[in-house]
Amino acid sequence: MFDEKDLLIEARHVTRRFPTNDGRLLTACNDVNLKFYKGKTLGIVGESGCGKSTFMRFMVWLDTPTEGEIFFHGKDITKMKGAELHENRQHIQMVFQDPSTSFNPKMKIKEIVCEPLLNFNRISRSDMDAKAKELLEMVELPGDFADRFPHNMSGGQRQRVAIARAIALEPEFIVMDEATSALDVSVQKTVIELITRLQREKNISIGFICHDLGLIESFAHQVAVMYLGNIVEVMPGEGLSDICCHPYSKALLNSVFDVHMDFSKKIENIEGEPPSPLDLPPGCPFSNRCPDCKDCCMQEKPELVEIAPGHMVACHCCTK
């Protein structure tokens, strides 16, 4: 559904295992294959601990996968070192979940938003005031906020500063790790509007981690559902509630409380908790909570199969 020549980042067979103290291996990401396209948003949804943040951290070199490759413009970024790595860092930026802990409290806002520019010698110190003002106005904040400290601002304002810092270098790709979950709904809405406007103007690709399906549906071009380190479904963002077919995606959808829902309806949800990532089930990762679990699900792990253009699902029941 997307043009292959717009391919920006491709992750192939990315696996990350963490050794534990007692010598076992914890599998956080298991054979993840994903493609990010220019100017598009890929949303990753899933419960806490399913490996979505672990995967996204590879993009910004905060961690490296145990196995697998991530291609950015045809080059494997997991093997980059030295000057090449430094050069490429400016093309991929990140916005963190909690804006109150992602800034140095002793730095002024103008130093925060201009630090990446100074690091790459894009501007000189004397241009800092003007550039900070320009960046702040781009994220719809008054330019005189430049002389404030992070603690003098509200959560929504701080998250806008985090976005200003991420776009300062005009990157091609931004990772947003639950960038709106610490915000109130009304503030969340304005931040999403800002993100989508900047994406249109600057043709930025976004990888957005989220666990609110209602929110991700409103602005993602593509949505990947992750469970226990595995991608279980990749689908177009538009109208995802009608097309999703993996039982876990459906369970996530049924768990969303919506102000327009039928309140007399019983909440149908999945019971229990995901199995431990230290001890992965041999078959389908979702088999112990799945309402339609069959014998084959317990023994054989389903592969991602394309069932419609841009829609892939890993489930024995959906593909047969």
Place this chain on the structure above:
Amino acid sequence: MSLLEIKNVDISYGKNLTVKNVSLSLEKGEICSIVGESGSGKTTVIRAVLGLLPGAGRVSAGSITYDGKDLLNLTDSEWRNLRGYDMSMIFQDSGAMMNALRLIGDSYVEYIRTHEEISKEDAWAKGVEMLERMRLPDGDRIMHSYPFQLSGGQRQRVGIAMGMTYRPKLLLADEPTSALDVTTQAQIVRQFMELRDEYGTSIIIVTHNLGVAAYMGDKIVVMKHGEVVDRGERDYILHQSTNPYTKLLLDAVPTLGGKRYV
């Protein structure tokens, strides 16, 4: 007579008036949702009901009555007879209310033994029974765990089990699901609804998730900057209210199949 009656209450922290002129009444078996943005005074209101205002916080005007009793002039021993038996509170992260260095079972046994005279063994058994009733399989293992060994959803269920041990008539829940995943949130919300159906518990739930507030609440109170700006039955708030702030909040909630920005 209503179970809980909050009348024209002002709450101040030192000299700062934080909550202004809040009124609210709750019948037996009724669920009331308080919604609003961070800093709107939602939590302050329910903390005042349980007499748990931190620091220099105090109710500076108005009255709070529970079952005919004035809650603002209780002695410490009267509070001890009320808290835990008649009303209890569930916090945003129940793990944070438990001592991190003690087993959950030890904390729970202590909780039970401050409320009734019972041997440690019986208190332990009672704790296990309550945990299992709150759908925590293998309650004995949970009792033998430290808070950090449980997931957020499990910790929250322990908090609910503790709060419900003496079947209080009034349950105050302060953002009980905001730290949880959507699937766990749905499980916890369903359990709250079952508490009301089984025990007739009245619940005040403070949340900023309007979907949860609408699903649970028979009535909804909307707060902004320490004042109640809108209130009413659920259907009124969702469909008929003309209050601009209520509309703004409802409009900001992302809905499935709703507006798309791209």
